[in-house]
Amino acid sequence: MQDSAGTPIIRVEGLGKTYADGFEALKNINLDVYSGEIFALLGPNGAGKTTLINIICGITRPSGGRITVDGRDIIRDFRHTRSMIGLVPQELSTDMFESVWSTVSFSRGLFGRPADPQHIEKILRSLSLWNKKDSKIMTLSGGMKRRVLIAKALAHEPRILFLDEPTAGVDVELRKDMWQIVRDLRESGVTIILTTHYIEEAEMIADRIGVINHGEIIRVQEKHELMQELGRKQLVVHLHAPLARVPDSLESYALELADNGTRLVYTYETRAERTGITALLQQISDAGIRFHDIETSESSLEEIFVGLVKQVVPPASAVARGEVR
């Protein structure tokens, strides 16, 4: 995940943003993103995801703090930092009368790269836009416009790609294509930061996840770590014969009966030192209960997330400092 020196490709330090109307959209954000990873910024609507991305990309002005991209300050060295970044915005903002080909070529030039028709062709083909290359953008469907925006963002061969709510209102096919493209890009060394309020999306694609709510980063962690640390697992024991009630000898495990008494469900914390599984299974046989199968299931990020944002949040500064690295 981290490049050899361990230096982040994006480093956000003490970032704050207060909009002109006095609304504090970001509060002391500290965040590192490492070269080559897929980082998901996960948070409900209005959490500040777009604000954070737009500040890094230079569209919105920070109110305080410092951001470096590739070790360079995004304000002082904006030519260097911005040329490394591609952005697929949340809104479907596209030209209308231009052709797909010309709007994508425009983006490449705008970001300082000489014309390269072969590269543009490659992008358009990978996004299934090739047969639409001469179509006016206004004639395309919403999904196609989203593809055009992705093509524009990739036109200058960025090393960092921001995808702001990439799957909002997107059909299944495009969603599949998009994840394929994201994986291919990561393969070629591109760092990807995406925002989403869909947990499954973060869970499926990301290496690390930052949870953001009310303008504060609550937690930044490896996906698996996050799941493990906060996740609960369930052990389901499939019984031979249904039970009417849980035997008293097993009371301390807080077991539940499911499926008309044919299953015993044990919920445990994966981060606990001892899960008690061995002892439980032993006691189940001792109680004369026969079972023919056992399975475990992890709770999804959804549940983790709901748990997280409900938690009383300690000062963001303290949390972020401890968790950022």
Add this chain to the structure above:
Amino acid sequence: MNLNFYAIASIYRFEMARMRRTLFQSIATPVISTSLYFIVFGAAIGSRIAEIDGVGYGSFIVPGLIMLMLLTESISNASFGIHMPRFTGTIFEVLSAPISFVEVIAGYVGAAATKSVILGATILMTASLFVDIHIAHPFWMLLFLVLTSVSFSLFGFILGIWADGFEKLQIVPALIITPLAFLGGSFYSISMLPPFWQTVTLFNPVVYLISGFRWSFYDNADVSVALSLSMTCVFLCICLVIIWWIFRTGYKLRT
């Protein structure tokens, strides 16, 4: 500062392509209005007006007419060019690109000014079908043409950023620029006014543009050529400073 020339070329090409799509409108409109002006002012009314400063009335109005068209068209082209991306939201791309206000101006204003110069040439050619045109100082004529096109394209660019809707884009040229151009001596010589109004007129910046431009044709001017040129340059510099300030503070562009 190493400029992003690919970006300038991209924006410039994009804007010129927009003009090509509306080519008929861009050429036909000025040609028709110029012809109308000549029929009404040149032939019908002009035949009853004596020569002004030794120049036939039809010929006399040519520089003023070009200026009138140049001012309004420069403003509307440039303002539309930058307002449209703001309206559709595509401005995000320009704001996130590795470019400064220099590239933005060179691209957008460069393209708008190019259109204006083409427009000026079109009007000049149309006019030459109606009246004799004599250009005493071709170099200065071209210089005034280009400076005016650039200045008012810059002004239009500012307008396009300031305006919150398309109505405002049209109001400013219609309610401010056109009256200033008409009252600034497009169709008469300032010296024909009573002394008091002559003085008042000197506060109209367009007077200097028209006077200088007419001098480059017929070698006579309402105000000194040096003054005309300086006023044009001052206006241009004011616009540049405002745009520099807009990009520095993010006014209406970056929240």
